[in-house]
Amino acid sequence: MTFAPHDLAELTGAPFDTVIDVRAPSEFAEDHVPGAINLPVLSDEERARVGTIYVQESAFLARKIGAALVARNAAQHIEGPLSDHDGGWQPLVYCWRGGQRSNSFASILSQIGWRVQVLDGGYQSYRRLVKDKLYDTPFPTNVVLLDGYTGTAKTAILWAAARAGAQVLDLEGLANHRGSLFGSMGDQPAQKGFESALAERIGALDPARPVLVEAESSKVGERVVPPSLWAAMRAARRITVEAEPDVRAAYLTRAYADIVADPDRLDAVLVSLTRLQGHDRIQAWRGLAREGRVQDLAADLMRQHYDPRYAKQRDRDETGRVGTIRAERLDDAEIEALGARVAGMLSAP
Structure with a gap:
């Protein structure tokens, strides 16, 4: 299930218990949705490795290796920072474009029974809302x-x-x-x-x-x-x-x-x-x-x-x-x- 806010107020006022940024730490450090926590499904090194395999070898191999890494990292997050959440917890998850990283992680969380949503368009859609507010709106x-x-x-x-x-x-x-x-x-x-x-x-x-x-x-x-x-x-x-x-x-x-x-x-x-x-x-x-x-x-x-x-x-x-x-x-x-x-x-x- 996706969440598509029309402005920043709709995003910041949304009734999510936690906003989770699953991008790599370097991406999170540059900018993120205020209040979000970083639970990367691929580290900076893993993301670079998967990207290299995608370009130099094959998309299939990159997806296979990436899926294994995402599952392994997701397990660590579930057993660690997310271990105390009960069945009523409602998170919002996003990655760079609202694509494979966020949807993969959200799928795992939803199978547990948590009512998770993915930010439509990911960080890029959030960034467009920021630019609209600061660049295009009086x-x-x-x-x-x-x-x-x-x-x-x-x-x-x-x-x-x-x-x-x-x-x-x-x-x-x-x-x-x-x-x-x-x-x-x-x-x-x-x-x-x-x-x-x-x-x-x-x-x-x-x-x-x-x-x-x-x-x-x-x-x-x-x-x-x-x-x-x-x-x-x-x-x-x-x-x-x-x-x-x-x-x-x-x-x-x-x-x-x-x-x-x-x-x-x-x-x-x-x-x-x-x-x-x-x-x-x-x-x-x-x-x-x-x-x-x-x-x-x-x-x-x-x-x-x-x-x-x-x-x-x-x-x-x-x-x-x-x-x-x-x-x-x-x-x-x-x-x-x-x-x-x-x-x-x-x-x-």
């Missing part, structure tokens, strides 16, 4: 950007606004990147994985309420903001955070403590700016870093690198402004207060 709610120069604690204020009741969309969190040259927080998700997480979050938004999004470029690290959201961000009004340079530099020193504590990583990022800033300036910045004058380094980075780029972007910005908030310290207490103010500005008529 963004579903009004966007307000939280804007400001580097070091104005926009991400922290965004989450303080969420704690105060605002509806927010954290692109940096979804992309696992703080949106600057120093912003890496580890491996980023693949573009498809980023889009899946984003589509899931967008689907949970209340379209009757504005959503607060931190002002970003069209990329967060290496992840590209999809067209429907980017168009909404380009047209959005803004709440701007302002603070004196020394306040911003002090905040950056605290917020990027992980970079400060890793001199080699800090030095590598500074060296990467040589083409933009020239050898002499980079050497001066590296000297500040070696001397431990990180707040002076942060201040000069803002003055020479980040602020001119922000000012140029702001000059091109023709969208309206909801208002401006002024920060004096950017400590924890003030960030909470600023978040509450932003939440209030969003809810004002």
